[in-house]
Amino acid sequence: MKTESRLRNNLREVRTRLGMSQQDVAALAGVTRQTISGVESDLYTPSAAVAMKIARALGCRVEDLFWFEEDAPEIEAAPARGAPAGSSLRVALGRVGGRWVAHPLIGDQAFRTEMIPADGVGTLAPGASSMRVRLLDDLETVTGTVILAGCSPATSLWVRAAQRWNPGLRVHWVFANSTAGLEALRRGEVHAAGVHLHDPDTGEHNVPFVRRALPDGTVVLVNLGTWEEGLLVQAGNPLSIRSAADLAARGVRIVNREPGAGSRGVLEHALRREGVPTAAVSGFDDVVTGHLEVAQAVASGRAHAGVSTAAVAAAYGLGFVPLLQVRYDIAIPKEYLDEAPVRQLLSMLNHRRFRAQLEALGGYDIRRTGDIVATVEPAAQG
Incomplete structure (x- = not known):
């Protein structure tokens, strides 16, 4: 006998992204807060009517919130030339001439280098500490940008998913190694920095390096994943x-x-x-x-x-x-956590679609992805 498929949901992630409490959703959906809590904790399977009310309250489709664990759709696709046989492939799909085509994401095809559109133009005068910039985009659009330093190739998966799920969000990824990223964070040039530094003497990951680089403020470390x-x-x-x-x-x-x-x-x-x-x-x-x-x-x-x-x-x-x-963490000064674009970007770490991408990539332990793994307080004075 076929076992019944389990209904899964990402209600908590969507609610958090929108800055809503369980009570907020319950009031809009016309259900109790206990119902919302039960759905989020997988202790209560909602009826079709309740699921529709919750989706309407959040402004999304039912299928964006709920899915069957064993109900992943499948399609037939023609492999692009050069696709190797005999191994699991990450692919990009496109419908070409009435059929699906699967392009393998391997080697150079797994990554993209592209020209980044400018937000503005300006000239820095010799010895000046500031410059005038002529905007090439709307101020409102530029304001919603998170600047992130890091070197993990998986960052592009995270950024793309976050921007797709949050249409008003923009992320500018500055490529930088861990030490350079922390220095940019100390200089106030980025909102967050990816760090994967290991102290062989203590066995600690990232914390002592963050403490040395940013001794005067509270910094939160959010895990992207642990990689080999x-x-x-x-x-x-x-x-x-x-x-x-x-x-x-x-x-x-x-x-x-x-x-x-x-x-x-x-x-x-x-x-x-x-x-x-x-x-x-x-x-x-x-x-x-x-x-x-x-x-x-x-x-x-x-x-x-x-x-x-x-x-x-x-x-x-x-x-x-x-x-x-090594643990790869995102270091973020605590005061930035109140900014809506930063919250939107971080919430994507818990989203099932991004986590599925990270799992497909391989080589990452995602059990703590999205967790706050450490809070680094200012160095003691005196």
Whole structure:
């Protein structure tokens, strides 16, 4: 006998995004607050009438709030040329000439580099600390922008989902490693910064680095996910690289990340643990600035190895030698949490559609995604 499908919902996420309490939704829907609480906690399955009332109260469709766990639709699609057989693929779908076509999201096709439209133009005078900018967009549109620094490739999935689900939201992603992102946060240039820094002496993730970079204010750390960092190696691992110690072998050449990058710290710690001096590693000073650049260097044969994440290795079809699980957090000064665009962006971390994208990407532990994992208070005075 077929088991009954379980009705799931994302009522809490939608309600939170709209800044509404359970009582607010209950009053608009004409139901009790206990009904809303029961639905959110999966203790109560609403009738069709109640589901419609709740959806109407939130200004959305019933299917945007409720779905059956086993009711994911399927379609037939023709694979685009070059799609590899025999493995699970992330794809982009389009209806072309009356049929669905699936383009595999692998290698360079998994990422996009594009020209970013300007919000304005201006000139900074020599020695000046401010400048006049002529807007090229509406002031109201520009005002709803969150500026986010980070280096995780998954950031683009998060940003795209957030902007799609919140039509008035704009996110400008500034590419920066963890240390540079915290420095931009300290300078007041961004709302939030992605951080994946590990202290090998204490085993702590991110907190001591945030405390040092931002000693004067309260900073909240919201988890994006925990990822596996390690050595990207060529497909099939032809040089049999099994640990950081193997990077000192004759004929092995690496690329490295810039100082301040979390991945560089992972490599340096792994080499110290193995007793390998950095001078013994060919290419240690050959620096690239980004996870994708590491993957491209290894995939092209410019290097035999470099540190990045399991998700990036999978996207490029490379081998992966794990070194360390690292927590990737979003650092946000507490005062920014009251801003509606920031709340909208953060609420997307708990949205089922973004979490499904992160799971499909692979290499991420999402059990704490969207959780506040730490609150870093100002350093004690005296």
